[in-house]
Amino acid sequence: MTATPGATPTIVLVGHGMVGQRFLEALAERGLTATHRVVVLCEEPRPAYDRVQLTSYFSGRTAEELSVTDMGFITAHGIELHVGDPAVTVDREARKVTARSGLVVGYDVLVLATGSSPFVPPVPNRDAAGCFVYRTIEDLLAIEEYARTRAATGAVVGGGLLGLEAAGALKGLGLASHIVEFAPRLMPVQVDEGGGAALLRTVEEMGLSVHTGVGTQEIVVDEGGAVTGMRLSDGSELATDMVVFSAGVRPRDQLARDCGLKVGERGGVTVDEQCRTVSDPRVFAIGECARAADGRVYGLVAPGYEQAETAAAAIAGDEAAFTGADLSTKLKLLGVDVASFGDAHGTAEGCLDVVYSDSRAGLYKKLVIGRDGTLLGGILVGDAEAYGTLRALTGSVPPVSPESLVLPAGAGQGARLGPSALPDEAVICSCHNVTKGAVRGAVTEHRCTTVPEVQKCTRAGTGCGSCVKVLGQLVTAELEASGVAVDKGLCGCFARTREELYEIVLALRLTSYRELLDRYGREGARGGDGCEVCKPAVASIIASLAPAIGASGYVLDGEQAALQDSNDHFLANLQRNGSYSVVPRIPGGEIAPEKLIVIGEVARDFGLYTKITGGQRIDMFGARVEQLPLIWARLVDAGFESGHAYGKSLRTVKSCVGRTWCRYGVQDSVRMAIDLELRYRGLRSPHKLKSAVSGCARECAEAQSKDFGVIATSSGWNLYVGGNGGATPRHADLLAQDLSDAELVRLIDRFLMFYIRTADRLERTATWLERIPGGLDHVRDVVVHDSLGICDELEALMRAHVAHYRDEWAATVDDPEKLARFVSFVNAPDTPDPVVAFVPERDQIKPDLQLLSIGPRPADDVLEGSAQR
Amino acid sequence: MTLAPETTDLLVQLRLADGWFTVCALHRLVPGRGIAALLPDGRQVAVFRDRADRLYAIDNRDPFGGAAVLSRGLTGTHRGRPFVASPLLKQRFDLETGQCLDDESVRVTAYRVRGV
Ligand code: SRM
Ligand SMILES: Cc1cc2nc3c(=O)[nH]c(=O)nc-3n(C[C@H](O)[C@H](O)[C@H](O)COP(=O)(O)OP(=O)(O)OC[C@H]3O[C@@H](n4cnc5c(N)ncnc54)[C@H](O)[C@@H]3O)c2cc1C
Ligand code: SF4
Ligand code: FES
Numbered sequence: 001m002t003a004t005p006g007a008t009p010t011i012v013l014v015g016h017g018m019v020g021q022r023f024l025e026a027l028a029e030r031g032l033t034a035t036h037r038v039v040v041l042c043e044e045p046r047p048a049y050d051r052v053q054l055t056s057y058f059s060g061r062t063a064e065e066l067s068v069t070d071m072g073f074i075t076a077h078g079i080e081l082h083v084g085d086p087a088v089t090v091d092r093e094a095r096k097v098t099a100r101s102g103l104v105v106g107y108d109v110l111v112l113a114t115g116s117s118p119f120v121p122p123v124p125n126r127d128a129a130g131c132f133v134y135r136t137i138e139d140l141l142a143i144e145e146y147a148r149t150r151a152a153t154g155a156v157v158g159g160g161l162l163g164l165e166a167a168g169a170l171k172g173l174g175l176a177s178h179i180v181e182f183a184p185r186l187m188p189v190q191v192d193e194g195g196g197a198a199l200l201r202t203v204e205e206m207g208l209s210v211h212t213g214v215g216t217q218e219i220v221v222d223e224g225g226a227v228t229g230m231r232l233s234d235g236s237e238l239a240t241d242m243v244v245f246s247a248g249v250r251p252r253d254q255l256a257r258d259c260g261l262k263v264g265e266r267g268g269v270t271v272d273e274q275c276r277t278v279s280d281p282r283v284f285a286i287g288e289c290a291r292a293a294d295g296r297v298y299g300l301v302a303p304g305y306e307q308a309e310t311a312a313a314a315i316a317g318d319e320a321a322f323t324g325a326d327l328s329t330k331l332k333l334l335g336v337d338v339a340s341f342g343d344a345h346g347t348a349e350g351c352l353d354v355v356y357s358d359s360r361a362g363l364y365k366k367l368v369i370g371r372d373g374t375l376l377g378g379i380l381v382g383d384a385e386a387y388g389t390l391r392a393l394t395g396s397v398p399p400v401s402p403e404s405l406v407l408p409a410g411a412g413q414g415a416r417l418g419p420s421a422l423p424d425e426a427v428i429c430s431c432h433n434v435t436k437g438a439v440r441g442a443v444t445e446h447r448c449t450t451v452p453e454v455q456k457c458t459r460a461g462t463g464c465g466s467c468v469k470v471l472g473q474l475v476t477a478e479l480e481a482s483g484v485a486v487d488k489g490l491c492g493c494f495a496r497t498r499e500e501l502y503e504i505v506l507a508l509r510l511t512s513y514r515e516l517l518d519r520y521g522r523e524g525a526r527g528g529d530g531c532e533v534c535k536p537a538v539a540s541i542i543a544s545l546a547p548a549i550g551a552s553g554y555v556l557d558g559e560q561a562a563l564q565d566s567n568d569h570f571l572a573n574l575q576r577n578g579s580y581s582v583v584p585r586i587p588g589g590e591i592a593p594e595k596l597i598v599i600g601e602v603a604r605d606f607g608l609y610t611k612i613t614g615g616q617r618i619d620m621f622g623a624r625v626e627q628l629p630l631i632w633a634r635l636v637d638a639g640f641e642s643g644h645a646y647g648k649s650l651r652t653v654k655s656c657v658g659r660t661w662c663r664y665g666v667q668d669s670v671r672m673a674i675d676l677e678l679r680y681r682g683l684r685s686p687h688k689l690k691s692a693v694s695g696c697a698r699e700c701a702e703a704q705s706k707d708f709g710v711i712a713t714s715s716g717w718n719l720y721v722g723g724n725g726g727a728t729p730r731h732a733d734l735l736a737q738d739l740s741d742a743e744l745v746r747l748i749d750r751f752l753m754f755y756i757r758t759a760d761r762l763e764r765t766a767t768w769l770e771r772i773p774g775g776l777d778h779v780r781d782v783v784v785h786d787s788l789g790i791c792d793e794l795e796a797l798m799r800a801h802v803a804h805y806r807d808e809w810a811a812t813v814d815d816p817e818k819l820a821r822f823v824s825f826v827n828a829p830d831t832p833d834p835v836v837a838f839v840p841e842r843d844q845i846k847p848d849l850q851l852l853s854i855g856p857r858p859a860d861d862v863l864e865g866s867a868q869r
Numbered sequence: 870m871t872l873a874p875e876t877t878d879l880l881v882q883l884r885l886a887d888g889w890f891t892v893c894a895l896h897r898l899v900p901g902r903g904i905a906a907l908l909p910d911g912r913q914v915a916v917f918r919d920r921a922d923r924l925y926a927i928d929n930r931d932p933f934g935g936a937a938v939l940s941r942g943l944t945g946t947h948r949g950r951p952f953v954a955s956p957l958l959k960q961r962f963d964l965e966t967g968q969c970l971d972d973e974s975v976r977v978t979a980y981r982v983r984g985v
Contacts, residue, residue, distance in 0.1 A: 060971070062972060492947070528945075529901060529944055536943070559901075562900060563901070826904045826916075827893050828906075
């Protein structure tokens with residue numbers, strides 16, 4: 001760009017959002033910050049932050065962690081950043097920008113990166129107290145404050161990508177949440193009708209109420225002017241305490257309009273392929289405020305970054321052009337797998353769809369394939385596992401048939417395409433336009449050995465985060481290929497896996513965690529106190545193997561007491577206010593009236609809240625720590641024992657009524673369920689174990705969603721393994737058919753002990769089965785055909801467990817020394833914890849605790865911490 | 870605060886504004902676990918003992934969840950520093966300073982503690 005002779009030429013950037021910051025980095029990379037004065041006017045009270053990850057604020061990321069601005073970078077490049085001082089006018093004649101503070105800056109080049117603002121439909125009372133938008137950190141702070149102090153129910157207007165994210169956030173704040181969407185389906189832009197149906201199912205299962213095909217007509221308010229509900233276009237009224245508008249965005253082009261720059265019909269500063277405004281060669285527009293040369297206003301960050309690079313190149317006099325971009329997206333909302341990429345709606349001429357849909361399972365996968373077999377785009381709902389790979393393959397002919405790419409794995413010909421199938425040019429991270437070749441280069445040339453290092457080096461994975469999974473696979477594959485050992489250690493204290501530690505404990509009959517840590521821990525961890533990851537994991541290994549290695553089978557004995565998770569330490573589940581829940585075992589869900597009465601009496605006498613659980617038993621909530629022994633003394637007396645609701649161990653074996661009562665039943669499912677529950681009770685394992693027995697193929701006990709499920713046949717039992725409900729449901733696989741009682745028990749003994757031996761910590765059987773090499777076939781070889789010759793040992797281990805089982809609560813109430821720990825205060829054993837308080841609700845009680853809404857620390861993949869029941 | 874007591878008949882004491890306050894006998898503390906105590910002004914403190922018998926004390930209330938349960942968390946060592954992980958949502962707190970290791974902006978009170 002030409003400069004005023006004599007003076008340092010000045011670049012003024014208006015708007016310091018994600019794209020603005022990227023533009024500054026591009027300027028620096030091209031050396032322009034050295035030759036130019038760079039002035040930035042930033043409207044928000046803080047420099048650029050990661051808006052894409054905004055919602056993660058609710059899961060514990062702080063405003064500081066969201067920042068994408070390195071102040072060191074700003075000062076090092078002499079950038080004049082004016083925070084909290086927006087531009088108010090531009091005088092193009094005089095080439096001057098005036099800021100709200102009165103600051104006037106002359107420019108040689110002006111770059112507009114003002115982003116967009118949320119669109120709020122013009123409905124009556126849209127400004128009422130309790131109405132919000134979802135765009136900035138300040139918006140989130142306001143929403144959080146209102147949700148905490150004044151709302152129990154929230155509604156989001158708009159069922160698009162952001163609307164779903166906002167609704168998920170409201171739910172995370174503890175509100176009953178509604179989504180109101182005018183279109184007939186959710187995410188109308190990204191998914192088609194079939195995808196919308198599958199998505200609806202998943203979203204509703206998460207506990208969000210969805211209202212599609214209705215518009216918002218009016219916000220209803222009370223005398224004080226605060227929101228109480230909304231009137232919908234079908235005449236109904238939805239009661240809600242707050243409303244978040246998320247009905248799309250509009251480019252912030254007012255500044256441009258006011259100074260006479262051309263804007264598009266539907267808004268957006270009109271620019272050419274160099275991102276220069278068509279009206280003024282000295283003015284550029286980038287990001288969400290710009291209407292690109294292809295006539296579109298892009299609402300995603302990746303195209304904005306590309307525009308930032310393009311504008312910087314143009315200013316430097318280099319060649320670059322922005323002609324259009326891909327609109328791939330993946331929903332970041334926890335628990336919903338939705339992704340769309342490329343030409344998702346199949347707009348290209350002559351293209352074909354390949355669709356796999358299973359609405360019962362909430363699955364919908366569609367690929368759009370060109371005439372010549374090129375993958376053009378697709379939609380994935382319910383299982384977006386393949387997103388990273390498929391997106392990267394877009395534009396090429398996949399190496400396997402498209403049909404096999406959408407079929408679920410296990411459905412015969414379903415193929416899994418790993419990232420190794422991708423060519424080097426394939427774009428892995430579309431936010432930062434990083435190719436597979438660049439990722440490999442980071443490992444081989446720049447010697448990165450971890451995903452965070454590769455992220456820092458290439459920027460891949462630091463945008464929306466949807467490519468991180470593929471990135472991890474690639475980095476591991478590349479490291480392994482170059483002979484670098486990948487750290488698969490259990491935690492910061494142990495470089496070994498759980499499986500290796502299990503083998504060490506078994507082979508050396510080690511019964512002490514300290515000894516294990518001091519001999520087999522990482523160098524720096526030896527002699528230390530371990531951590532919250534390895535202590536319970538090792539405690540679990542020792543407990544699983546207790547009889548075989550000569551350890552005490554009682555988890556509160558000696559050193560073991562110090563290792564147990566907090567719940568196991570008190571043999572009860574900790575509740576949010578510091579009280580505990582009590583769950584006695586009710587094998588097979590069968591309970592005599594006398595015992596039911598005891599539960600009722602105990603709950604009444606101790607003022608506990610009672611609920612029938614999803615596991616066919618009864619949970620009593622709200623016990624103070626000092627009440628636990630008193631409660632259990634009565635329960636043990638009446639013949640109850642621990643239900644291990646707190647342990648990583650067998651939970652319940654659910655059962656239908658079976659042949660005894662049911663006209664269809666072919667076996668006695670209740671008896672079998674009770675037998676199995678009593679056999680495996682108290683067995684500590686890598687994660688919890690659930691089971692069920694159904695009396696016939698109608699499957700009323702839902703056995704196929706269990707870690708091991710049993711279904712009666714006319715000649716015996718079918719055994720299914722690896723089922724899971726929870727966050728990532730999986731149907732169990734058939735392991736063996738028509739087994740006799742003895743054969744069934746023998747196979748389950750072997751299966752469980754093999755799982756306990758080889759699984760990772762907090763790995764349910766479903767994940768384990770998917771992970772271990774050879775999968776189900778391998779497990780069948782080992783436990784049915786004894787291919788490793790270890791079945792005798794596995795059975796012996798289980799026999800030892802069964803022989804040594806003793807109820808932990810009976811052992812505890814008999815031991816005065818153990819009982820001493822059940823006090824709120826060591827120095828005031830008779831004083832209850834005053835924080836544990838209750839208020840009435842629906843004839844019972846609930847915790848009375850002012851909720852603080854800072855979420856958990858961003859955890860690993862496992863639902864850890866919640867992982868108690 | 871740290872100190873290595875030598876015998877087991879010791880008392881655990883906390884430093885409060887007006888002097889040392891006796892909490893309990895040392896043997897009530899299991900190495901690697903904590904215990905809660907009530908202070909005269911109604912506040913609660915979580916006292917810990919590590920495997921080397923060093924003692925620590927921080928406020929018992931989890932600043933994230935609100936419940937008074939930090940004494941029931943699992944302890945460990947992170948980069949050479951002792952910590953407790955809250956049993957609620959697992960945020961970790963440095964036992965010597967009370968600083969939350971997972972959120973710079975959060976810190977709980979730490980007390981000086983000794984065995985006498
Ligand atoms: C009480 C109960 C809900 C109810 O009122 O019905 C319940 C309550 C909890 N569940 Fe559950 N789950 C209960 C049945 C289930 C079921 C249904 C079932 O077992 O048939 C499932 C889905 C089936 C499955 O596990 O495959 C279920 C899937 C989960 C999960 C997700 C597991 C997964 O593999 O994805 C967790 C989190 C975890 O364990 O990591 C969880 C965790 C929890 C925790 C322990 C969360 C926590 O850490 O505090 C809850 C404890 C409440 C408390 O404080 O006491 N709960 N939970 C049910 C107790 C059953 C019982 O009698 O033991
Ligand atoms: C909750 C949420 C989730 C999202 N998820 C995704 C996703 O998964 N993937 C994706 O690609 N995109 C996502 N986006 C969109 C993405 O955040 C935007 O595309 C991106 O932030 C656009 O960057 P920008 O710099 O153009 O605009 P912005 O980030 O909005 O920055 C513009 C800045 O300019 C400031 N400004 C405006 N006018 C002036 C003025 N006159 N003077 C000075 N400053 C001014 C504004 O205050 C703002 O700070 C999401 C957005 C939100 C809100
Ligand atoms: S699974 Fe079969 S036997 Fe059991 S209750 Fe249902 S229909 Fe009856
Ligand atoms: S694709 Fe968004 S961070 Fe990589």
